[in-house]
Amino acid sequence: MPQVPADPDFAARVRASFERQSVMRTLGVTLERVTPGEIELVFPFRAELAQQHGFMHAGVLATVLDSACGYAAFSLMPADAAVLSIEFKLNLLAPAVGDRFIARGRVVRAGRTVTA
Amino acid sequence: MPQVPADPDFAARVRASFERQSVMRTLGVTLERVTPGEIELVFPFRAELAQQHGFMHAGVLATVLDSACGYAAFSLMPADAAVLSIEFKLNLLAPAVGDRFIARGRVVRAGRTVTA
């Protein structure tokens, strides 16, 4: 579906907010792509973010995905609005093995409330 | 329900595996309590793990909770077994404001498969 940002300046607003998410810097995440309702974050493998078998910890993946989804929503929101996750569900289809990971967030339905 | 560890040495095994989870060190998490089927992890607020409003990022909470749940399971498993998350769901009941956080993991049902 076509996604219409409430704020024409959405990209600058997303980038400014992303800069304030200090955990993104800590994890080495960069904001690669900002379009209305769709965000792409990229991050490298880092040994200091691994779990006991050397894979990236599932929670690190969750962290980046949550930000990708949050900023996808934020890109469509009015300039004075804020975004906050209330819940998420993660399915881990395979261990996170690789040098570089991409997290994509996409808005499925935008609205003022969680139901309408 | 009473939880019976398959390995009497479960506590040492949990501690050794936790030491190998380098992301726990990176996030400043310590293993406070290990009992059969129940684990407690503690971690301080750190500005470098915050989201854009200064709260701890939801994904950091997810990371510590996932480890707490994983090690709760691991504490009941045979010595030669490994644990890997396949999915999780997180409900965020309030923004993570505070100096110190506690993550508790508890096994609800232990078994060899996901269904029996």
Next chain:
Amino acid sequence: MPQVPADPDFAARVRASFERQSVMRTLGVTLERVTPGEIELVFPFRAELAQQHGFMHAGVLATVLDSACGYAAFSLMPADAAVLSIEFKLNLLAPAVGDRFIARGRVVRAGRTVTA
């Protein structure tokens, strides 16, 4: 935690709404217990609600659990409020084998919004 209903007449209000949930009648569900923030629904095994192996279909369990949770919330709400599920997650720990099932819903945190 102690649960305080916003409406002293909560039990009658829950029962009246439950009567209007025609699907509960269709599935043979009865409202066994109504306390502030906690509800118990009971239902029998019925062959016409089974899946292909003869177990109760997971969705039937989800239906009754969703109502149990919804009415647990409703029991604490003001008289003029309505309840609507926005999402749920179900973990199926074992196949639903039995003659009679009990669904318990309990409010973990009550509030005006999903975050505060």
Next chain:
Amino acid sequence: MPQVPADPDFAARVRASFERQSVMRTLGVTLERVTPGEIELVFPFRAELAQQHGFMHAGVLATVLDSACGYAAFSLMPADAAVLSIEFKLNLLAPAVGDRFIARGRVVRAGRTVTA
């Protein structure tokens, strides 16, 4: 991704199993489309499946979606295999208002275990 059924007779096997899910008959669900890894189920609004506001109960939607997803998986499985849900998550984007509903299930990743 291209989906390859392990059993060339997958469609007949899906239809036969669907016939044994008596709850599908009870809810008025019909199997509209069976392709490898993708299933479409259709069902009408029925007042006896409604919740207190007259919408279809979320659990009924969950029931049909669970079957759609289960049969999508089953369509790719060997002839001697069985399918059983271990968990599901449902997001309700809007109240279920309408005369006729379609549930689509699609396999995202097929495998012998939940992780590989």
